[in-house]
Amino acid sequence: MNLLHAVGDRAILVDCDDLEAVLALNAALTVAPPDGIVDIVPAARTVLVTFDPARLSADRVTGWIRSTPPVPPEVWGYSDxxxxxxxxxxxxxxxxxxxxxxxxxxxxxxxxxxxxxxxxxxxxxxxxxxxxxxxxxxxxxxxxxxxxxxxxxxxxxxxxxxxxxxxxxxxxxxxxxxxxxxxxxxxxxxxxxxxxxxxxxxxxx
Structure with missing residues (x-):
């Protein structure tokens, strides 16, 4: 289970187990983010999700992250x-x-x-x-x-x-x-x- 941390009132930081988990989560979150998500930023072991608090609450963003299943490796990212x-x-x-x-x-x-x-x-x-x-x-x-x-x-x-x-x-x-x-x-x-x-x-x- 990934750990989620609030970063101020405009971002959620997701701690992942490893880089493969980062890639899988990032690929999943970027498919169809809800209106109000500003940016999704992967790193070596984390994914930072920033949002507009006037359009999305932190609880809704957290729920969206937790309910989004990781994307399998064969469909990560770009086809080109x-x-x-x-x-x-x-x-x-x-x-x-x-x-x-x-x-x-x-x-x-x-x-x-x-x-x-x-x-x-x-x-x-x-x-x-x-x-x-x-x-x-x-x-x-x-x-x-x-x-x-x-x-x-x-x-x-x-x-x-x-x-x-x-x-x-x-x-x-x-x-x-x-x-x-x-x-x-x-x-x-x-x-x-x-x-x-x-x-x-x-x-x-």
Whole structure:
């Protein structure tokens, strides 16, 4: 049973058992939210539901969350697939291969063969935390974060892969770079990567 907590008078925070439970609940809640729900924000172990108290009471929101059954994995999120071309020449590629006791070529093959899904977003606008069912690419963050990581850098950290939408400090293991635009504030949908979206990485020629 998920634990629910009031966050002021405009939000309910749901504590989930694990990331899979977050994905299942987020997928369910976003199908047909009642009028008055403002936003649904998944994270690594929680889902935050914000609402307009003039249109919905906290009790109604809590009841809606508790009565919404999780969505099974096969129908999570979006049916379309975002393809991102990557040049796998990142400065940490050799270190990642050493950590995994494999070759650089095998790291690239594993990254491109995996089907990734955006679990949640954070850290910076447009930065998606992507997960996959494949356990092959789990590596620790860098012992010493960099003060500046270029925009478009593709990295690994723990169970996640991600793409830096803009230059920023960061401690992820950089394995490549892409020219894909991850965040465009002038676009109708500013973020390319949103929770639930499926992503495939392709090696750029």
């Amino acid at each position: 697939v975002v393809e991102i071309d990557v040049q796998y020449s990142g400065e940490d590629l050799a270190e990642v291969a050493a950590l995994l006791s494999t070759s650089e070529r095998e790291v690239v093959q594993a990254h491109t063969a995996s089907v990734w899904r955006v679990a949640f977003v954070g850290f910076a606008p447009g930065f998606g935390y992507l997960v996959t069912d494949s356990p092959q690419l789990v590596v620790p963050r860098r012992a010493s974060p960099r003060t500046s990581v270029p925009a478009g850098s593709v990295g690994l950290a723990g169970e996640y892969t991600g793409v830096y939408p803009r230059s920023s400090p960061g401690g992820w293991q950089i394995i490549g770079r892409t020219d894909a635009v991850l965040w465009d504030p002038d676009a109708t949908t500013p973020a390319l990567l949103v929770p639930g979206r499926v992503v495939r990485f392709r090696e750029a020629s």
